[in-house]
Amino acid sequence: xxxxxxxxxxxxxxxxxxxxxxxxxxxxxxxxxxLSCVDRPCRGVISYATIGLSxxxxxxxxxxxxxxxxxxxxxxxxxxxxxxxxxxxxxxIMKNNHCEYGQIIQNVISNTNSExxxxxxxNPFLWxxxxxxxxxxxxxxxxxxxxxxxxxxxxxxxxxxxxLEDKFEEADIDIFNLNRKSII
Numbered sequence: 001x002x003x004x005x006x007x008x009x010x011x012x013x014x015x016x017x018x019x020x021x022x023x024x025x026x027x028x029x030x031x032x033x034x035l036s037c038v039d040r041p042c043r044g045v046i047s048y049a050t051i052g053l054s055x056x057x058x059x060x061x062x063x064x065x066x067x068x069x070x071x072x073x074x075x076x077x078x079x080x081x082x083x084x085x086x087x088x089x090x091x092x093i094m095k096n097n098h099c100e101y102g103q104i105i106q107n108v109i110s111n112t113n114s115e116x117x118x119x120x121x122x123n124p125f126l127w128x129x130x131x132x133x134x135x136x137x138x139x140x141x142x143x144x145x146x147x148x149x150x151x152x153x154x155x156x157x158x159x160x161x162x163x164l165e166d167k168f169e170e171a172d173i174d175i176f177n178l179n180r181k182s183i184i
Contacts, residue, residue: 005135006070007035010049013129016040020051023087025094032090034083041074041126045176048073048083053090054140058099062132065139069099072124073145076176085109089119089145101143102161104153114179116147120156122165126175146175149182 011018016037024031033051040047054068061067071090075082088108093099105119121143124130130142148156148164156164168175171183 005133006054006140007051009130009133010035010051010070013127014040014047014049016047021083023084025091030091030094032087032094034086036083038077044077045074046077046082047126048075048086049142050086050090053093054138056094057097058093059097060100062139062141065134066137068138068140069093070140070142071121071145072127072130072142074126074176075178079178081111082178084111085119085147086145099143102156104148104156106153109147109178112178114147115149115182116178116180117150118148118153120146120148120152120161120164122146122161147178149184151182151184155184 014037018035018037020033020035022031022033032053035049035051037047050071053070058069071086073082073086085108089105092105092108101121103121107117108119109117124142124144133140152164167183173183174180
């Protein structure tokens with residue numbers, strides 16, 4: 001029942017015709033389902049969402065509920081590796097049992113020639129409607145997965161995630177472009 005409500009929420013907010021594929025970690029111990037919808041939130045872009053990451057305890061509490069997360073992302077439809085990147089990010093969270101807003105998941109983008117090597121977890125501003133969802137003793141929040149470079153990672157570590165988000169806004173980065181140039 002919990003997964004049905006989760007999937008329903010993701011479909012309701014993202015829209016489109018979904019496909020769901022299961023991804024396994026290298027040891028085939030952990031799996032994560034990834035939902036994808038073409039031309040969402042705009043033409044030429046594919047939106048992605050994890051299904052089931054919220055089963056992982058991240059050790060945080062919000063309003064007396066166990067806080068859990070699911071990941072979102074969006075990438076140019078020409079890129080065929082973003083679902084794998086999102087799955088790798090989810091596996092790192094499962095392995096470390098920790099995830100929070102502003103966190104950087106390091107070295108999960110390795111199979112491209114892109115300057116982008118890490119994932120920054122932020123506000124899912126691309127879609128309206130991803131407010132937290134309460135299910136039983138859990139509160140599920142969605143975080144946007146934004147590819148970042150080594151320089152952007154170092155900038156965030158030195159100056160904080162708010163400063164990095166300000167830089168992104170000033171530069172008006174194309175977060176759908178896995179091959180964008182670093183802004184730092």
